Amino acid sequence: MVQPQSFRVIYYFDTPTLVKGQQLFGRVNIILHYVSTTSFSVAVNGDLHGFFPWKCGVRQGDPLSPYLFICCMEYFSRMLKVASRQPRFRYHPKCGPHSINHLVFADDVLVLSHGDRISIHTMFHQLDIFGQTSGLAINASKSSIFFKGVSDSLKQVILYDTGFKEGNFPFTYLRVPLSPHRLLASQFSPLLHKLESSF
Numbered sequence: 001m002v003q004p005q006s007f008r009v010i011y012y013f014d015t016p017t018l019v020k021g022q023q024l025f026g027r028v029n030i031i032l033h034y035v036s037t038t039s040f041s042v043a044v045n046g047d048l049h050g051f052f053p054w055k056c057g058v059r060q061g062d063p064l065s066p067y068l069f070i071c072c073m074e075y076f077s078r079m080l081k082v083a084s085r086q087p088r089f090r091y092h093p094k095c096g097p098h099s100i101n102h103l104v105f106a107d108d109v110l111v112l113s114h115g116d117r118i119s120i121h122t123m124f125h126q127l128d129i130f131g132q133t134s135g136l137a138i139n140a141s142k143s144s145i146f147f148k149g150v151s152d153s154l155k156q157v158i159l160y161d162t163g164f165k166e167g168n169f170p171f172t173y174l175r176v177p178l179s180p181h182r183l184l185a186s187q188f189s190p191l192l193h194k195l196e197s198s199f
Helices: 004-012 025-036 065-083 117-134 152-162 185-197
Strands: 039-044 047-053 102-105 108-111 171-173 176-178
Touching: 065 102, 065 117, 117 152, 176 185
Parallel strands: none
Antiparallel strands: 039 047, 102 108, 171 176
């Protein structure tokens, strides 16, 4: 679940950055106006008294919250897309033909690249910029890097650069097991049981 502070992110974006390259200023201004001018009154014995401003952004559970988060993640996706155009960036071998460098579902992000230091640094740099811009910091304790075909010496350098821990295959993303090796039918059992129980 996304923490409430995640929804204050709209304050950290300046409007031109959030909508760079698109004519969406009118819609963004409506959202910013809604977020920044919210006020409340207190009901005492059935009568409303006074108004006071809300100063912490959108409340948790507000219907606007998911849309604000989607706007922020769209910005993040575009950052990664632009970064992948750098000449020295290399896609993961299986993802290059389709120009895929990340998958996002809610606040779970899977970043994909070739296992060289420059490509990984390019992606990590974008994560760092996004964190500084939005206030949404990377949770290093819940983040891992998964290697395949990378030398031990290079692994250590990359792990030191990023501060992440090395993960082990297979791992699950959205309950689907992922691995560079052929998976056994038994490794899909938890997913199959979950699907069967939902019918």
